[in-house]
Amino acid sequence: MTSDYFADALRQKITDDTTHHMNYYEPEYFVPENHGTAHRSVVAEDGSAVAATSTINHLFGSKVMSHSTGILLNNEMDDFSSPLITNGLEFVSPGKRPLSSMCPAILFDKGMSQATMPFHCCVILNSLFFNYDLKKAVADPRIHNQLSPNTTLGEPGFDERVMAGLALKNHETEFLTATGAVVQAVVRQRDRLHAESDPRKWDYAAGY
Template sequence: MSLEDLKAYKAEVSSALNITLNSHTTVFSPGPPMGGAVLLFILKILEGKLHEASLATPEERVETYHRIAEALKFGNIYVSLLSLQEAVGPMLSDELAQLARHRIDARGDHPLTHYNLLEPIYNHRYKSKGTSHVSVLAADGSAVSATSTINYPFGSFVYSNQTGIILNNELADFCIANKSIKPGEYYHPQYKTQGEKPPSAMVPSILISKTGDMLVIGGAGGAWIVSATSMAIINKLWFGYDLEHAISAPIMHTEGDSILFEDHFSEVSGLSMGKTCA
């Protein structure tokens, strides 16, 4: 990283990405390099497929959470492309979501290439404790969804003597797109292009229905953020959970072709792990 890199850097202000689900609810989420495109892609794949009756019987629960797991696989594989503006269009297209739906079958053991609808990429797992999120909905209808992070528990382990602020180490997020580079290892400039920004799974989002109802949501948790936010929205929007239950319910997450479960997931979902985690 050079002084020229710092001099050339500019903060960009852009409009939020948005899609409308079921012709009723509009979801707003941030564009690259944050994870909004992935969140919206996952929701588009599942649009029209889930409702409260989807959890009515054990068999339907298994099928429903299998479908969610497959959608998460299709979505999370593209986290490493979030530094590329040109990747957003395909992820928000009906065509790509439809292609993903057609590829969801009864199997859960497909190779990683099955979920790769754009180009070869890699995933890297982060269990960050340096991220926080706040959702605010004021009495006058104003809403703010904001996620901030220093990436690791103490960021770069460098703080400003003038302000006392701990500096972040977001450069480590380039490891997401380059699996051969591990956090803490020397990062050679050849692995990035000029002006490239590290991808992030942060998805501070706002949902607004035609009747004016609003959901302000987001989360912390590194690579798990998109999965957790997706499932909280699914729980509230399509399964009919109350907000507290929708957010507190255990989640599942996908990394490559693996499915990972938060503690006690099977207790609330009624799933047999043997059937789901193929």
């Protein structure tokens, strides 16, 4: 998000006691299905940190391969609107950026501890505010709402009391039968690094 004006407009729509119909949030966008995105979170021994997301977008990206490098080129231009799709604000023009479903982030606290990850908000809260160990923060069941469809989805095992509380605030809630978004995380706590790869993707963290 690069516009303070846009952020302020969104902030004015936040209400603490209820959610609203989807149209309240003025959803004018088109999000294509994504098939080719990966993330790496790395912290080096000198304290340098990077959160890097790479993508070719759809399967085989643009289906064009560089003859000199052998690299498949992405089709991120597909993230902009196309003719016959109702979304005049997001047609290609100078200065606009392709949409990404990933959110790489590096966070620092006053003690210079650091975290780097495509952090789901639940993982941030659990790790940095509720003092969960990183393994639990990453693995615990989470919730998700992508506005369209406007349903708040809970992963299997998510706290039913929280879901009931959201329902009281007019959320349409539903429990998933499978897991959702994947998180990769590295956190520095004093002089130790803790890394976790989301078990939802059957991967693992590595160090040297």
